[in-house]
Amino acid sequence: xxxxxxxxxxxxxxxxxxxxxxxxxxxxxxxxxxxxxxxxxxxxxxxxxxxxxxxxxxxxxxxxxxxxxxxxxxxxxxxxxxxxxxxxxxxxxxxxxxxxxxxxxxxxxxxxxxxxxxxxxxxxxxxxxxxxxxxxxxxxxxxxxxxxxxxxxxxxxxxxxxxxxxxxxxxxxxxxxxxxxxxxxxxxxxxxxxxxxxxxxxxxxxxxxxxxxxxxxxxxxxxxxxxxxxxxxxxxxxxxxxxxxxxxxxxxxxxxxxxxxxxxxxxxxxxxxxxxxxxxxxxxxxxxxxxxxxxxxxxxxxxxxxxxxxxxxxxxxxxxxxxxxxxxxxxxxxxxxxxxxxxxxxxxxxxxxxxxxxxxxxxxxxxxxxxxxxxxxxxxxxxxxxxxxxxxxxxxxxxxxxxxxxxxxxxxxxxxxxxxxxxxxxxxxxxxxxxxxxxxxxxxxxxxxxxxxxxxxxxxxxxxxxxxxxxxxxxxxxxxxxxxxxxxxxxxxxxxxxxxxxxxxxxxxxxxxxxxxxxxxxxxxxxxxxxxxxxxxxxxxxxxxxx
Amino acid sequence: xxxxxxxxxxxxxxxxxxxxxxxxxxxxxxxxxxxxxxxxxxxxxxxxxxxxxxxxxxxxxxxxxxxxxxxxxxxxxxxxxxxxxxxxxxxxxxxxxxxxxxxxxxxxxxxxxxxxxxxxxxxxxxxxxxxxxxxxxxxxxxxxxxxxxxxxxxxxxxxxxxxxxxxxxxxxxxxxxxxxxxxxxxxxxxxxxxxxxxxxxxxxxxxxxxxxxxxxxxxxxxxxxxxxxxxxxxxxxxxxxxxxxxxxxxxxxxxxxxxxxxxxxxx
Numbered sequence: 012x013x014x015x016x017x018x019x020x021x022x023x024x025x026x027x028x029x030x031x032x033x034x035x036x037x038x039x040x041x042x043x044x045x046x047x048x049x050x051x052x053x054x055x056x057x058x059x060x061x062x063x064x065x066x067x068x069x070x071x072x073x074x075x076x077x078x079x080x081x082x083x084x085x086x087x088x089x090x091x092x093x094x095x096x097x098x099x100x101x102x103x104x105x106x107x108x109x110x111x112x113x114x115x116x117x118x119x120x121x122x123x124x125x126x127x128x129x130x131x132x133x134x135x136x137x138x139x140x141x142x143x144x145x146x147x148x149x150x151x152x153x154x155x156x157x158x159x160x161x162x163x164x165x166x167x168x169x170x171x172x173x174x175x176x177x178x179x180x181x182x183x184x185x186x187x188x189x190x191x192x193x194x195x196x197x198x199x200x201x202x203x204x205x206x207x208x209x210x211x212x213x214x215x216x217x218x219x220x221x222x223x224x225x226x227x228x229x230x231x232x233x234x235x236x237x238x239x240x241x242x243x244x245x246x247x248x249x250x251x252x253x254x255x256x257x258x259x260x261x262x263x264x265x266x267x268x269x270x271x272x273x274x275x276x277x278x279x280x281x282x283x284x285x286x287x288x289x290x291x292x293x294x295x296x297x298x299x300x301x302x303x304x305x306x307x308x309x310x311x312x313x314x315x316x317x318x319x320x321x322x323x324x325x326x327x328x329x330x331x332x333x334x335x336x337x338x339x340x341x342x343x344x345x346x347x348x349x350x351x352x353x354x355x356x357x358x359x360x361x362x363x364x365x366x367x368x369x370x371x372x373x374x375x376x377x378x379x380x381x382x383x384x385x386x387x388x389x390x391x392x393x394x395x396x397x398x399x400x401x402x403x404x405x406x407x408x409x410x411x412x413x414x415x416x417x418x419x420x421x422x423x424x425x426x427x428x429x430x431x432x433x434x435x436x437x438x439x440x441x442x443x444x445x446x447x448x449x450x451x452x453x454x455x456x457x458x459x460x461x462x463x464x465x466x467x468x469x470x471x472x473x474x475x476x477x478x479x480x481x482x483x484x485x486x487x488x489x490x491x492x493x494x495x496x497x498x499x500x501x502x503x504x505x506x507x508x509x510x511x512x513x514x515x516x517x518x519x520x521x522x523x524x525x526x527x528x529x530x531x532x533x534x535x536x537x538x539x540x541x542x543x544x545x546x547x548x549x550x551x552x553x554x555x556x557x558x
Numbered sequence: 559x560x561x562x563x564x565x566x567x568x569x570x571x572x573x574x575x576x577x578x579x580x581x582x583x584x585x586x587x588x589x590x591x592x593x594x595x596x597x598x599x600x601x602x603x604x605x606x607x608x609x610x611x612x613x614x615x616x617x618x619x620x621x622x623x624x625x626x627x628x629x630x631x632x633x634x635x636x637x638x639x640x641x642x643x644x645x646x647x648x649x650x651x652x653x654x655x656x657x658x659x660x661x662x663x664x665x666x667x668x669x670x671x672x673x674x675x676x677x678x679x680x681x682x683x684x685x686x687x688x689x690x691x692x693x694x695x696x697x698x699x700x701x702x703x704x705x706x707x708x709x710x711x712x713x714x715x716x717x718x719x720x721x722x723x724x725x726x727x728x729x730x731x732x733x734x735x736x737x738x739x740x741x742x743x744x745x746x747x748x749x750x751x752x753x754x755x756x757x758x759x760x761x762x763x764x765x766x767x768x769x770x771x772x773x774x775x776x777x778x779x780x781x782x783x784x785x786x787x788x789x790x791x792x793x794x795x796x797x798x799x800x801x802x803x804x805x806x807x808x809x810x811x812x813x814x815x816x817x818x819x820x821x822x823x824x825x
Contacts, residue, residue, distance in 0.1 A: 083694035335696070 012038045012047055012490045018054030018469060021436050022061060023379075023445040024458035028437045034059065036465035040489030044461050052492075054469050057484060060440045061457045062122030062466030063397075066447035067242070067272050067307045068388040070112045071126050071140035071149075073133035074319040077338050078106040078350045078389070082317055098499055099145075105317045105352075105389050109143035113502065115395045117146040117493050120468030120483040123448070123456050126151045127190055127242060127272065128321050130342045132532075134184035135539045141507055142545035146493055148464075150451065150508040152242050153184045154321050156191030156224050157198040159344040160525050165227055166219040172521070174231045178514035179522060181237075183538035185509045185547070187451075188239040189232050190272075192321040193246050194224035197347040200324040207247045209259050221246050222263045229267035235512040236553035238452025240268035240305075248325050251281040254290035261297055264304065270450055273309020273387035275369040281424075287361055288424035289368045295375035298382065305450040306376070307385035310369025310400050311362065312392030313355045320390065323347025344529050355392070360424075363417040365391075367425035370403055370410070374432045379441035380449065397443070402477035404434040404442075439480075452550075453508065465490040506546040513552065561591070561613040565623025565644075571599040572647065573608060576630040580617035580638030580657060588614040617657075621646075626666065632659050635676070648685070651678045654702065667711065670704045672697070673721070677795070678704045686711030686730065689718050689740075697738060699723075705795060715742045718759065722788075724797055734761045737818060741788065743799075756811045756818035763822045764800065773810030779824050780807050 015034040020027050037043040069075050079086075082105055089104030092111050101111030116124060124144075129137045129151045141149045155161060155177055164173035177189060195213035196206035204214035209222035225243065232241040243264075247256040257277040271277070280290035298304060320326060323339060326349020330337035338350035355362040369391065376382040384401070388394035403410050407430075414428055434442070448457025455464045467487040473479040486494035493501050526534045541547060561583055574597040577583070583591055591614060592606035605611070609621075617638025621631065625646045632640050636655040641662075648666035651659045654673040660681070667685035670678045671692055684706045689699035690713055698718040709727030716735040728746035736755040747765035754770060781804050789799040805821040 081694070084692065084696070085694075087692065 012036050012040070012049055013465070013487065013492070014047060014049070014051040015054050015059060015467065015469065015487075016051060018057045018059035019472075020059045020459065021440040022459040023437060023441040024061070024449070025460050027459070034459060034467065036487070036490035038490075040465045040491070041455075042459060042461050042463050042465055050492075052469070052485060054485075056472060058436060058470045058472055058479075059459075060120070060436075060468050060470075061444045061448075061459050062468050062486070062488065063116075063120050063443045064123040064125075064447040064451065064453070064457050065116070065121055065385065065388070065394065066125050066270070066383050066450055067127045067309070067385045068124050068394055069126060069128060069319055069390075070124060070144060070388070071109065072129050072137035073340055073342075074128070074321075074348050074350060075106050075389075076136075076140070077340060077348075078317045078319050079108065081336055081338050081350055082106060082352055085315070085317075097502055103395065105315060105393055107393075107395075109140050110145060113145035113147055113505070114499055117486055117488065118483075118497075118499070119395060119397060119481065120470075120486050121147065121394075121443075122466040122468075122486070122488050123148045123150075123453065125149070125187070125447075125451060128152065128154055128192065129184060129186060129190075130154050130321070130345045130348070131180055131184040131537070132342055132345055134186065135543060138185065138507070138539060138544050142504070144505065145502040146488055146505055148456075148505040148508065150187035150453075151184070152188045152190035152239070153181055153186040154192055154346040155180065155189045156194035156228060157196070157321075157346045159198060159529070160522070162195070162198060162213075162216065162219060162224070165223060166216050170227060173227065174234055175514040175518040176522070177228070177231050178235050178512040179518045181235075181510060181512055182514070185539045185541065185544045187508050187510050187550070188237045188242060189228060190242045190244070190321075191225070191228050192244040192346065193248065193325070194228070194243075195219070195221040196246055197321060197323050200327075200347060205324040207250070208256060209246065209263060222259075225260055225263045226267075229264050229269050233267055237510055237512060238550050238552070239450065240270055242270045242272055244272045244320070244322065245277045248276045248320075248322055249279075249329070251279050251283055251287040253277055253279050254293055257294060258297060261301070261304065267303075269304050271304060271306040273385065273391065274306040274372055275309040275311065275365060275391065276387070278368050278372060279364070284361055287364055289364055289371055289426060291368050291371040291375055292426055295372060298376045299378075302378070302381065305381050305383070305446070306372070307383040307387070307447070308369045308373045309385055309387040309391050310373065311355050311365040312386060312396050312399055313357050313362070313366060314392065314396075315352070315354045316389045316392055317350060317352045318390045319348075319350045321346045321348055323349045325349070326351050329353065343531060357416050358418060360418050360421060363421050364424055367414075367417075367421070367427040370400070371425065371427050371430065373400075373404055373442070374430045375426075379434075379438045380446045382442065383447045383450070384443045398477050398480035401434070401439055401443070401480045402475070405439065405476045407431060407433050504546055506548045507544050508548050508550060509544060510550045510552055560616045560618030560620060561611070562620045563609045563611055563622070565608060565621075565625060565628070566610050567608050568624065569598055569608065569627045571627070573598050573628045574630050575605070575628050576633040577605060578619070578621065578628075578631045578640075579633055579635045580619055580640065581635055583619055584615060584617040584638065586614065629666075632657075635659075645682070651676070654678070664708070665706070668692075670699055670702065673699045673702050673704075675701045677702060679795075680704075680706040680708070682706075683708035683727070684710045686713050687716055688714045688725075689721065689723050690715065691717035699740065703795060705797060709746070714748075715740065718742075722792075724792065728765075734759065734818070737761070743788075753818055753820050754811055755814055755816070756820075757814060757816040758818050760819045760821065762805070763820075764803075765823060766825055767822060769808055769820060769822065770810065772813040773808040773820055774812060776807045776809050778806045779804045781805070782807070782821060
């Protein structure tokens with residue numbers, strides 16, 4: 012179906028580092044050994060990589076939609092997509108509209124995205140929006156760590172029951188895995204509190220602590236055989252000195268797999284806004300000695316954005332700090348949700364430290380198989396600005412230039428100026444594609460080997476990596492040429508990956524009375540029907556205990 | 559010589575004509591001006607479909623006719639002079655950066671919205687949201703002067719940050735809503751909730767008005783020392799302030815809590 016010849020191939024999964032190699036994609040859109048005699052792309056002198064995979068982004072669902080509604084000022088100034096034969100209309104900006112999200116990701120060479128925070132209550136809405144994000148393949152994670160029905164099981168010491176409940180919820184949401192946000196903290200916020208250390212009982216519970224939730228939920232994800240481990244947004248996000256909490260959290264995860272989300276927001280020293288400093292060296296050291304744990308950077312880029320998270324208490328604090336708009340969504344007893352527009356400024360010391368921290372983690376964690384490119388879109392910056400981060404990673408001179416613009420009193424607060432490392436193209440390919448694909452358990456992604464999905468991005472080699480990564484020459488999705496010379500040629504629908512973990516069939520009857528007791532909707536209307544998920548691809552989970 | 563445009567046909571739906579701006583017309587020949595695109599509802603049409611055009615290549619522009627349905631005139635203009643004979647529609651001089659707009663007639667809503675500099679003079683009445691922030695924006699006008707000799711509508715100076723708005727007549731509800739700076743001068747007072755959510759800035763009323771309960775009285779029978787300065791600044795614009803008047807000063811909106819000033823002429 013498609014043949015790519017003569018390109019310099021960077022395929023970390025197969026340890027191909029810049030060798031010239033031909034690629035063949037068959038009629039099913041997968042790489043094959045056999046040659047085919049249809050269209051050939053001559054990629055001589057070009058760079059070939061697997062399509063990008065975003066392990067942590069927010070592109071669909073109640074929260075991002077609320078963010079869109081809250082920021083009309085951004086819609087007035089942002090890039091407009093005008094309808095053409097192959098393209099629907101839409102808007103880019105801080106929280107791009109659905110179709111524009113697909114065009115922007117694909118335009119940059121990303122072909123798979125993981126929507127990292129979906130409450131089951133808005134799962135149906137999320138799947139409908141994902142259906143309207145063209146080109147890219149998608150997966151979603153279900154918010155669990157503040158779900159009161161599950162927390163009650165943990166409080167009662169009913170581990171198996173908690174595991175069945177989690178599996179039931181995953182299948183009800185038709186999601187791909189588990190996201191934990193500020194374990195116990197959001198539940199505590201509903202009592203006016205927060206959970207900023209791991210060993211104190213959570214407000215509203217007698218003995219359950221955030222530490223227990225972290226340990227047990229990670230174990231549940233492993234026991235259920237989910238393709239992606241627990242995806243954890245730690246307690247105490249964004250607070251000066253939170254490195255202690257983060258390291259404590261990591262100790263609670265010993266022995267389990269886990270993915271730590273946007274670790275930049277969890278790597279601060281100091282004890283107040285004036286003394287905040289980078290503690291990335293400590294965190295990176297932990298990652299370097301624990302290869303079972305992965306993370307994404309959650310890097311910050313200066314400029315306007317809108318922050319959205321299930322971490323309701325943090326968003327309330329951010330609103331109090333900024334005095335700007337604040338949105339809060341009620342997600343009943345499942346989780347929280349807050350939205351606050353924010354501007355990261357290089358002149359602001361805290362923002363400058365955050366900017367440095369994201370880059371430091373990407374550079375100090377030695378293995379690009381462990382730390383992935385992300386901005387926690389749109390929290391640290393918009394995903395379409397990833398090429399700027401790649402440029403910062405690949406060029407120390409450019410970093411030094413940017414550091415000069417930071418406040419002078421930042422000197423002893425960050426370690427970035429001392430870091431000499433520069434990303435190679437192989438490092439970039441690992442961090443933007445092969446690594447996140449492996450962490451997500453998507454074996455057919457981020458890999459140019461035989462049988463894998465034919466998702467490829469081809470760049471013209473340029474001196475400025477920012478320009479090069481922002482404007483790929485070709486983007487190919489499942490063997491189809493999507494972008495050719497900056498133009499969208501095709502906009503096919505993507506697939507959605509969902510996981511089907513095993514749970515005791517009696518869980519349904521167990522859930523019903525609890526559900527009817529506390530939810531505002533009918534039990535029968537709650538689970539998302541499989542027909543609602545467009546292009547569903549079901550991943551059967553290996554269950555170690557029950558199968 | 560300048561450019562003279564005359565409306566020859568009444569639009570049936572609003573006509574969006576941001577090309578009617580000195581910045582655009584100054585570089586255009588008569589033919590080019592005729593071909594500039596305007597939006598009649600969703601239809602894109604040449605300017606000459608609605609206007610008779612005389613003159614070319616000038617930033618001195620005169621527009622004649624009943625322009626009530628013509629929007630966005632002078633959008634983002636940075637120089638020159640726009641004279642309008644007749645009523646004019648919404649968004650006149652929005653995002654304006656410099657220059658002068660004079661209207662002999664009434665104006666619609668959102669005039670001078672988010673403007674930065676320059677002067678808008680309306681010899682007539684105007685609508686609401688004068689010098690305001692567009693929905694979602696943090697700040698409204700950031701400088702310049704808007705002078706309306708007649709009355710004005712709702713939310714005058716909403717979220718304005720700097721600059722002066724002078725209304726000769728009265729305004730309706732929510733004058734200075736969420737104001738963050740700048741000065742609003744009200745010749746004939748305002749309806750209710752003046753200065754609601756106000757953070758900073760000054761509202762001066764030359765007539766008694768209803769003060770919200772979330773404003774505290776600071777001092778009565780007070781002559782603000784800045785009044786002669788303001789009077790001097792406005793004289794060149796042809797606005798005369800009464801001399802040696804004393805005011806009651808209120809601070810608020812305490813519900814925010816804000817530090818705005820509301821000066822009401824003492825009775």
